[in-house]
Amino acid sequence: MSGKVDVAVYVNGVMYARHVEPRMLLSDFLRHELGLTGTHVGCEHGVCGACTILLEGRSARSCLLLAVQVDGAEIETIEGQGSIDQLGRVQQAMRQHHGLQCGFCTPGFVMTITDILRNHDVRGETEIREALSGNICRCTGYEHIVNAVQELLSEQERAR
Amino acid sequence: MKPALLSYHCATSIEDAVAALAAAGGDGKIIAGGQSLMPMMNFRLVRPSVLVDINRIPGLDTITLRGNRLGVGALVRHRMTASDETIRSHIPILHGVMQHVAHLTVRNRGTFVGSLCHADPAAEMPMMTQFLNGTVHVAGPQGRRQVAVGDFITGSLTTDLASDEMVYEVDLDTFPEGTGWGFHEFARRHGDYALAAVAVTLEREAGVARRVRLAVMGLDDRSRRLAEVEAALEGEAPDAAVLDRALAALQANITPNGDLNASPEYRRHLANVLAKRAIADAWARAGERSRT
Numbered sequence: 001m002s003g004k005v006d007v008a009v010y011v012n013g014v015m016y017a018r019h020v021e022p023r024m025l026l027s028d029f030l031r032h033e034l035g036l037t038g039t040h041v042g043c044e045h046g047v048c049g050a051c052t053i054l055l056e057g058r059s060a061r062s063c064l065l066l067a068v069q070v071d072g073a074e075i076e077t078i079e080g081q082g083s084i085d086q087l088g089r090v091q092q093a094m095r096q097h098h099g100l101q102c103g104f105c106t107p108g109f110v111m112t113i114t115d116i117l118r119n120h121d122v123r124g125e126t127e128i129r130e131a132l133s134g135n136i137c138r139c140t141g142y143e144h145i146v147n148a149v150q151e152l153l154s155e156q157e158r159a160r
Numbered sequence: 161m162k163p164a165l166l167s168y169h170c171a172t173s174i175e176d177a178v179a180a181l182a183a184a185g186g187d188g189k190i191i192a193g194g195q196s197l198m199p200m201m202n203f204r205l206v207r208p209s210v211l212v213d214i215n216r217i218p219g220l221d222t223i224t225l226r227g228n229r230l231g232v233g234a235l236v237r238h239r240m241t242a243s244d245e246t247i248r249s250h251i252p253i254l255h256g257v258m259q260h261v262a263h264l265t266v267r268n269r270g271t272f273v274g275s276l277c278h279a280d281p282a283a284e285m286p287m288m289t290q291f292l293n294g295t296v297h298v299a300g301p302q303g304r305r306q307v308a309v310g311d312f313i314t315g316s317l318t319t320d321l322a323s324d325e326m327v328y329e330v331d332l333d334t335f336p337e338g339t340g341w342g343f344h345e346f347a348r349r350h351g352d353y354a355l356a357a358v359a360v361t362l363e364r365e366a367g368v369a370r371r372v373r374l375a376v377m378g379l380d381d382r383s384r385r386l387a388e389v390e391a392a393l394e395g396e397a398p399d400a401a402v403l404d405r406a407l408a409a410l411q412a413n414i415t416p417n418g419d420l421n422a423s424p425e426y427r428r429h430l431a432n433v434l435a436k437r438a439i440a441d442a443w444a445r446a447g448e449r450s451r452t
């Protein structure tokens with residue numbers, strides 16, 4: 001059998017070092033090794049988007065990465081967005097617009113939306129829907145999530 | 161599900177990656193973006209003993225214009241191909257096509273070359289590599305070699321690559337200014353694999369189409385150019401009679417498969433609809449000045 005390997009990553013600015021099997025997925029590493037269970041796991045083949053995190057500031061599927069691949073990297077997860085008492089801006093907008101029901105997909109959406117706001121020039125409803133098309137939600141029908149993003153984008157526009 | 165894997169090697173150079181593959185004795189796999197390989201590993205459709213990661217090899221993430229060819233390195237992500245200004249001005253059809261590929265998050269990781277090596281018959285990048293007369297640059301234990309894409313892709317999900325070789329670049333045709341292009345595909349949801357797609361480029365000279373290229377995807381077990389359809393359009397203005405002949409040639413040269421999403425008859429129907437739109441767009445765009 002294989003030897004375990006050392007992995008040290010920064011998650012939401014905190015450094016974690018662990019000794020894990022090379023086959024461990026980043027999603028499982030976050031959940032089982034670090035206890036950061038906000039990152040959800042739906043399909044484990046890249047289709048649903050529930051496991052979306054930010055790797056070096058850009059969104060990535062944590063179920064399609066091995067923990068060992070991100071040794072030394074900066075990861076952001078939903079836990080870094082805010083807390084129950086103090087929601088982050090994207091979380092607030094999702095809440096105000098009823099962008100969630102069961103909430104299973106929400107961490108993935110929030111991380112994708114964060115990538116959109118930071119790195120993409122997205123305009124109008126069609127482009128918003130396209131940018132969100134890699135995240136699946138079985139509850140909301142997307143309408144309210146799109147509204148939340150619309151508000152966040154116009155807020156960002158006004159601040160420019 | 162979880163992947164089966166014994167060990168992981170983070171390659172520092174092309175030579176280091178090839179050596180690690182050779183040492184694995186046929187049981188190693190390159191990982192680039194992992195957007196096709198990891199799903200297959202999670203399903204245990206693939207169980208390599210060693211995963212050779214090329215993501216930290218320096219210098220592979222570049223797009224380089226050399227004369228009338230454009231080199232795409234093995235770590236050029238879909239996000240870069242979709243937004244690169246050189247591609248936009250010199251291969252506008254590729255810029256257009258990339259807007260249809262996958263979703264924002266998948267594009268952050270997935271690579272052009274990785275898609276080519278995966279050789280999915282429903283993927284845009286292998287189709288475009290054929291459309292653009294791609295040359296595949298391969299490194300192995302014996303040194304480097306170049307393969308024309310027609311010899312590289314040997315079938316659905318299969319290539320000419322040996323188990324100890326890696327691709328470090330692919331280079332592609334660029335087009336003269338004023339070349340018209342059209343690309344249309346049909347997918348169930350934006351960014352999903354398309355059920356069918358058609359790509360066309362042509363130049364317009366003295367009222368007729370010249371240097372016509374046409375490729376299809378999703379209509380057979382591999383995407384490819386269709387010389388018979390190109391010939392039907394070459395030297396003609398695409399009026400109704402010419403279009404009829406071109407579509408007849410198209411239908412005669414495809415054998416679509418049926419699956420969960422579409423019957424063979426529906427794919428044949430899509431082929432005609434998409435080809436008509438792509439040819440019309442290419443004709444309308446030809447002669448336009450796009451380069452500055």
Ligand SMILES: Cc1cc2nc3c(=O)[nH]c(=O)nc-3n(C[C@H](O)[C@H](O)[C@H](O)COP(=O)(O)OP(=O)(O)OC[C@H]3O[C@@H](n4cnc5c(N)ncnc54)[C@H](O)[C@@H]3O)c2cc1C
Binds near residue numbers: 194
């Ligand atoms: C939700 C989702 C939607 C998608 N939608 C689309 C779509 O609409 N259209 C589309 O075309 N694709 C789509 N894809 C697939 C995506 O484009 C992949 O990124 C791409 O097919 C593979 O590139 P990669 O860099 O991720 O390769 P990997 O997954 O890392 O590797 C794929 C294969 O190629 C081999 N390989 C990779 N790089 C090299 C190299 N340099 N040398 C030798 N071998 C190599 C690997 O060993 C493996 O066998 C989608 C994927 C997902 C998860």
Ligand code: FES
Binds near residue numbers: 041046049
């Ligand atoms: S769990 Fe990663 S995309 Fe579904």
Ligand code: FES
Binds near residue numbers: 101102103106137
């Ligand atoms: S809120 Fe239930 S899946 Fe999106």
